[in-house]
Amino acid sequence: MRSPDTRRYPRPEWLQGVGMTSQRTRDRMVERLARQGIADHRVLEVMAGEPRHLFLDEALAHRAYEDTSLPIGHGQTLSQPWIVARMTELLREQAPTRVLEIGTGSGYQTLVLARVVTELWSVERINALHRRAGERLRLLGAHNARLRLADGGHGWPEAAPFDAILLTACASTLPEPLLAQLADGGVLIAPLAEQDGTQRLVRVRREGTRFETQRLETVRFVPLLEGVIR
Incomplete structure (x- = not known):
């Protein structure tokens, strides 16, 4: 190639x-x-x-x-290159302009998203990671990425609706606020836990008040947690 x-x-x-x-x-x-x-x-x-x-x-x-995947501290990881590429590829199929990322983490996935979408909002619950990611993204000129320290399950309501939402931690059920912040026709890409404990990447598309879920590859992510660590 x-x-x-x-x-x-x-x-x-x-x-x-x-x-x-x-x-x-x-x-x-x-x-x-x-x-x-x-x-x-x-x-x-x-x-x-x-x-x-x-x-x-x-x-x-x-x-x-x-x-x-590799550790970045605080019980979090930097996802393997393939999953970063795959989730970004799935998101780009929708040609989104306004994107919300839940789980800034190291900031690498955030950087990749910032290079392929017009407007990006990213939420992180761990202050040390939030600050470090902000420094790296500024260094690399990702000026279209807005960062917030907050509980990701609440999304970023004042910036909604979003054409796409990317969740970088595994949820047992998808947070209702995130689904509510999807634009009509928008998609949410997320790892979701199944009853047997496995995790599967899903693509959820909003059509009016309906949400259609497509199950994709099996994956492995850290769990989606609540609360902010300052």
Whole structure:
């Protein structure tokens, strides 16, 4: 596969990475994602151009482009590259303009979303992660991403309705406020726990007062929790 053109993402040398964090390593990650079925060239281009290693502690940076999730502290993880790409690809199928992300986490998924949508709102419940993500996103110029420290289950009501909502933690049931904040015709992409304890990615589409759910791949996410940790 031909690697995406990353010249549109000029970076200082210290941001580009070296060795296991280099552009060559990102290109290999993108080639793997394509083999795994990610077909959206814009998603692949963005992930080839953005320094995922900056969203991890320095001790783990050399593992940033492996096909695995990695810890970011506070019991949270940075999702594996494939799930970031897959959820972004599913969201882009709707061509959304206004998007809400629940669970900013490290900020990497937020950055990828910010590169492919016009307006992005992202909510995080853990203050240390919220602040760190904000610093990284400002450094990388993701100026269309608005961040808030809050309980994600409540969404961002004053900015609603949203064309799409992306939930990056697993819920046992989808929070009603999030469904209410979907625009008519909008979609919610989320991991959802099933009765046997497995998790499955779902796509929920709003049609007036009806919500149609499509079950997709099995996945593994940290649980969606309530409350704010300051």
